[in-house]
Amino acid sequence: MSEFDAVAARVSDRVTPDEAEREALRSAVDALTGRIRDAVADLPVDGRIVQVGSTARGTWLADDRDIDLFVCFPPDTDRADLETYGLSVGRTALPDAREEYAEHPYVTGEFHGFDVDLVPCYDVEDATAIQSAVDRTPFHDAYLRERLTPELATDVRLFKAFLMGIGAYGSDLKTRGFSGYLSELLVLEYGGFEALLRGAADWRPPVRFDPENHGTESFDDPLVVIDPTDPTRNVAAVCAPENVARLQHYARNLLDDPSDEPFVSADPDPIDADAVRAHLDRRGTTPVAVVFETPDIVDDQLYPQLRKSLNGIASELDRRGFKPVRSTTAAGDRAVLFVELAVDELPTVRRHRGPPVHVREHATGFYDAYADGDAYGPFLDDGRYVVERSREFSTPGELLGGDAIFQVALGTHVERALEDGYELLVGEAAASLADEFGVAFARYFDPTP
């Protein structure tokens, strides 16, 4: 047995649900389905019950106890009715039901130790006729069920465990990685985990797969997998270039030097304020940190806003001459926008180039405006008037501590949170944040692919 196969066998053993777990799942699904059928019977319309997701397809990882049940209502059902039916069925079938909202409301709860999502959808004829994003799921499920052999299901589990280990699993907007459906399509495409890794190691993005040869729709993403059930959709649309590169990097590593390690996801140990200070000393940089109450929104809203805000602040610091080296954001009870700068202080004067002298009216206006002022100049440089006048912000603290921070492009909820107040830490003072963000700092100061 090759070293690679030995690793795969060990990991597979660990992540394949055992017979007890399978049996527990089956009985939970049966019981739930019965309860849902009874609840649907009380409704004025028919509803087809479909189990979907990895537990339906046998591709779930051991101890990942999610049950997804969809109730498919006739396509001519009024949307408000569909929502009402969905919630009513959910409340009846799941005693501790909580309502959640995606494109429309659904119900989530616990049943026999499993996390259950109970989702109403439209029973459309094919995936291109969907009325709501969730209507697509039963088609995905049917497509995969038909094609995934038990051997392929094993390889799907290996690939998912690998993506989790390297931090690239999940199409949520915090991770921007590979969804379950995408992972299964890729294993199917290559016919197995190892073949997929060998393929990915040599990808030269943009990489395009079109399992059902749908044809011509084109996408701008580094990885394109045309949805077999919907020619207009790239299943990998959310996958960031960085996660494609991450898969490539770790695929090469695993093939070169097989090991169980990349299949195990683990946060690094947090580092403390002293360690942060030591890094800053060694790097000779100046950090600035904007810290505020984390807005009370779901992660799929929060992380895009944090990224947008971080980018807004870093761009403004760059535009103002403070030369960001690197930056990061993290969120717990409080959230931080952290930018490490190369420049901590700039002159009090700033060069301001005026018009060419030959543009008479404009040039004379410029000259007269500055001739008797405090600025240095006007003088000539290459045929233009130039002055050196006061710089607006000589330190990053002046820039981020005043109204200017609200002029940059921030996420809506982040902007509101900053309006309620924020802490600004510049230089070594920022090291104290290690108490709150020690793991994020560990990742930042010991970065890996």
Place this chain on the structure above:
Amino acid sequence: MSEFDAVAARVSDRVTPDEAEREALRSAVDALTGRIRDAVADLPVDGRIVQVGSTARGTWLADDRDIDLFVCFPPDTDRADLETYGLSVGRTALPDAREEYAEHPYVTGEFHGFDVDLVPCYDVEDATAIQSAVDRTPFHDAYLRERLTPELATDVRLFKAFLMGIGAYGSDLKTRGFSGYLSELLVLEYGGFEALLRGAADWRPPVRFDPENHGTESFDDPLVVIDPTDPTRNVAAVCAPENVARLQHYARNLLDDPSDEPFVSADPDPIDADAVRAHLDRRGTTPVAVVFETPDIVDDQLYPQLRKSLNGIASELDRRGFKPVRSTTAAGDRAVLFVELAVDELPTVRRHRGPPVHVREHATGFYDAYADGDAYGPFLDDGRYVVERSREFSTPGELLGGDAIFQVALGTHVERALEDGYELLVGEAAASLADEFGVAFARYFDPTP
């Protein structure tokens, strides 16, 4: 009389040579011509003696006592013979003759209190047939003599005095301004000093004059005056954009608010080290100064080399992240390359972007080279490997104090002078240079057009 005319009359009075000066000049030229004629008579070839330049055309400024005499030899004279003849005539005619070198040797000396240049040239048929740059001069002279009325000669003197006052007179490579010939052509073109100023105030470079309608030759310079005696030559080729702009600026000023002041050139008072320090404090900048023995070469070689060296050093400081604000150079017994910086210290790490991960061989090589080293990373950014490795120079002193200074584009003689040793002053220490370069600092810290 308009205020402008009153100023012009006063200045004209001051700069027009009086009858005594004219008479002294005439008699000196006559005596010299006789001596030259005798010396030429001893040569085996004929030589035509021509007086050229502003004293020949009556456009010289009072007390500007230059006599230029050319001896024109037959065009088939061997160049070595021409040089021998020129020197021999010069030595005979001018007792205290010194040899100078332009394109070929000539003789310079004093005679009756006048500075005399005695130049051998070829007596060619027209200016396009010249064998040496100086052969052109007699044609320039003839062209202007034919056209300059006494009224125009007065206006030429006004224009020259004005250009001197604003620091834009002279086609030497320190000034890069307006030559005497160019000044006279411009006055001729506009028909007078005031008309020229009104015209220049509205110039929109590139400005082109072609007094003899020679036609199509095109030039890249902001000001183009096609030589009436040579269609291939732009008389204003050496004139820097800055000096064109300077003329425009002061022309507008003089027309708006006539005054004798711009006709008087005066160095500013030197400033002292305390004043320099006060400016640096107010500006919040960090100066660096490289000081060395001024190379023993003529100004037309020295200043281009100083500019090239200053530009080389400032560009390298810029490339290395120290953000030059402004710079200058000056020369006395020692020369200085002075660059004022916005950034005096940079981090010890520097971001280094590697290849895209998908370029497998190159990417793997990059990763392996850095994976076990001291650098931060490799980590991923937008699909590429990135590391943060040691920066070569964290301070401008490290950059300019070591071998790196010899890697930048320096003038040849400046490079040699630096090899013999130089002083490097960073920050406030540079203020002490005010003792040597007080006038240059006065111009630098109180810049005017």
